[in-house]
Amino acid sequence: MHQLLSSRSRRIGSALLLSTMMSACATTPKPLTYQELDLRADENRVGVTRGQEPIAGAIDLHEAMARALKYNLDYKVGQMQQELKDREQKLSTLDMLPQLVASGSYFGRSNEAGASSLSLLTRRQSLEPSTSTDKNVLSGDLTLSWDVLDFGMAFIRSKQKADGVLIAAEDRRKVANRLIEDVRTSYYRAVSAQRLLTQLGDLQTKIASTLQNSETLAQRRQSPPLIALTYQRELIEIEGQVKSLSRELQIAKAQLAALMNLDPGTPYELVLPPREEALPKVALDGEQQIMTALRNRPELRQLVYQQRINKRELDAQILSVFPNLKGFIGINGNSNDFLYNQNWSEFGARSAFNLMNVFRLGAMKKSVRAEGDVLKMRELATAMAVMTQVQVAQARYSLYSSELATAQHGNVVQGRIMGQINGGFKAGSISQQTFLREQMNTLVSEVRYDIAYADAQNAYANLYAAMGVDSFTPEVTDQVSVSQLAGQLKDLWARRQMAMQGD
Numbered sequence: 076m077h078q079l080l081s082s083r084s085r086r087i088g089s090a091l092l093l094s095t096m097m098s099a100c101a102t103t104p105k106p107l108t109y110q111e112l113d114l115r116a117d118e119n120r121v122g123v124t125r126g127q128e129p130i131a132g133a134i135d136l137h138e139a140m141a142r143a144l145k146y147n148l149d150y151k152v153g154q155m156q157q158e159l160k161d162r163e164q165k166l167s168t169l170d171m172l173p174q175l176v177a178s179g180s181y182f183g184r185s186n187e188a189g190a191s192s193l194s195l196l197t198r199r200q201s202l203e204p205s206t207s208t209d210k211n212v213l214s215g216d217l218t219l220s221w222d223v224l225d226f227g228m229a230f231i232r233s234k235q236k237a238d239g240v241l242i243a244a245e246d247r248r249k250v251a252n253r254l255i256e257d258v259r260t261s262y263y264r265a266v267s268a269q270r271l272l273t274q275l276g277d278l279q280t281k282i283a284s285t286l287q288n289s290e291t292l293a294q295r296r297q298s299p300p301l302i303a304l305t306y307q308r309e310l311i312e313i314e315g316q317v318k319s320l321s322r323e324l325q326i327a328k329a330q331l332a333a334l335m336n337l338d339p340g341t342p343y344e345l346v347l348p349p350r351e352e353a354l355p356k357v358a359l360d361g362e363q364q365i366m367t368a369l370r371n372r373p374e375l376r377q378l379v380y381q382q383r384i385n386k387r388e389l390d391a392q393i394l395s396v397f398p399n400l401k402g403f404i405g406i407n408g409n410s411n412d413f414l415y416n417q418n419w420s421e422f423g424a425r426s427a428f429n430l431m432n433v434f435r436l437g438a439m440k441k442s443v444r445a446e447g448d449v450l451k452m453r454e455l456a457t458a459m460a461v462m463t464q465v466q467v468a469q470a471r472y473s474l475y476s477s478e479l480a481t482a483q484h485g486n487v488v489q490g491r492i493m494g495q496i497n498g499g500f501k502a503g504s505i506s507q508q509t510f511l512r513e514q515m516n517t518l519v520s521e522v523r524y525d526i527a528y529a530d531a532q533n534a535y536a537n538l539y540a541a542m543g544v545d546s547f548t549p550e551v552t553d554q555v556s557v558s559q560l561a562g563q564l565k566d567l568w569a570r571r572q573m574a575m576q577g578d
Contacts, residue, residue, distance in 0.1 A: 150250050
């Protein structure tokens with residue numbers, strides 16, 4: 076009975092001990108505290124614009140591009156990803172080096188490690204208990220080894236990671252081209268906003284006042300109702316156009332500030348280029364543009380690098396079937412006084428061969444080749460999409476250029492009309508209503524012309540992006556200032572424009 080209780084107590088004790096250990100090892104989710112969230116919010120608020128050069132004056136297009144490339148966080152992420160891939164590739168080359176392993180151990184026990192022998196013939200003890208080991212033993216060794224198969228696999232993996240670096244570089248190129256395209260669009264719209272938003276605001280005030288006066292005259296029967304209502308309808312239509320244009324322009328400077336990674340709400344001025352600035356021309360014909368895109372587009376280059384990785388994966392699978400051969404040499408030491416030689420060297424070679432890999436090779440090769448076929452088909456599909464994008468970009472640039480010419484012509488005509496209206500209003504032959512209406516039409520014409528110019532500049536940058544032509548070549552580093560980078564970009568775009576025009 077006592078033994079039964081003792082056994083039962085041990086089981087209960089063991090269960091309690093196990094339960095305690097399980098409770099100690101359990102983990103529970105730990106959400107961020109309000110203090111941690113506040114601290115992280117403060118760090119992010121300061122960190123997003125830390126270390127940026129202050130704005131020294133009005134920003135032109137090339138400085139806007141330079142600030143975007145130097146400080147835009149999306150572009151910085153692309154740079155850091157490329158640097159990470161490069162570090163991983165360099166680290167992978169170390170896997171090809173031999174292994175040099177140092178190890179040490181300590182062994183101790185409470186009594187002597189003795190043993191005796193039993194005769195297999197007589198089944199009697201043939202040796203009195205004896206020991207050949209100290210109670211406390213220190214041992215260590217230093218072994219240099221090199222596996223031929225591991226070296227080959229490491230070499231292939233290093234080559235694959237090198238292609239991964241190139242894929243990351245193409246990702247960075249995509250981000251840069253998209254960034255430059257967005258900056259050109261936002262810059263010219265922000266220029267229009269800076270030039271015209273004040274006038275648009277004044278115009279809306281005049282429209283509201285004129286509408287009120289027109290309604291007052293109609294109510295007092297001082298103006299024929301039909302004429303007054305027709306005039307009000309015209310004013311409301313123009314007011315709707317003005318508000319629509321104002322909406323498009325008001326967010327342009329905020330968008331440009333975000334692309335340049337300026338602190339939200341930072342005031343800045345832009346250099347106002349002349350409206351008469353001509354659009355650049357592209358001398359390359361459609362076939363030349365398509366071939367340029369097929370050579371340069373990042374998406375196509377990435378797929379070529381992926382196919383190279385796939386081919387090397389096939390080499391790796393074939394190599395994995397071969398037996399590995401590992402040679403080694405080492406020196407050893409042991410503090411056991413019973414050893415005749417406490418220090419010695421050893422050398423040798425080992426080989427192993429997993430026979431099952433032979434049966435797996437066929438399936439592995441088929442899998443890798445199937446993936447290669449998918450990548451090739453994806454390359455063809457991407458090539459078709461790229462050619463379509465180039466054609467769309469060509470048509471888009473042509474259409475926006477045509478729309479810009481129409482808007483420019485309309486703006487010139489409206490300017491002449493306004494000149495005639497000014498003269499007639501001063502001479503008293505033109506009514507105030509007509510004068511105000513033409514003022515509105517003139518300002519709306521200017522806004523439309525500016526927006527058409529911004530759209531055409533965006534179409535020009537989009538054509539470059541569709542062809543995969545880099546928007547910049549200088550390296551963006553912390554050592555290069557914004558003004559230096561802006562100057563390099565200005566020279567680059569000037570050379571590109573001359574080259575594209577065939578000059």
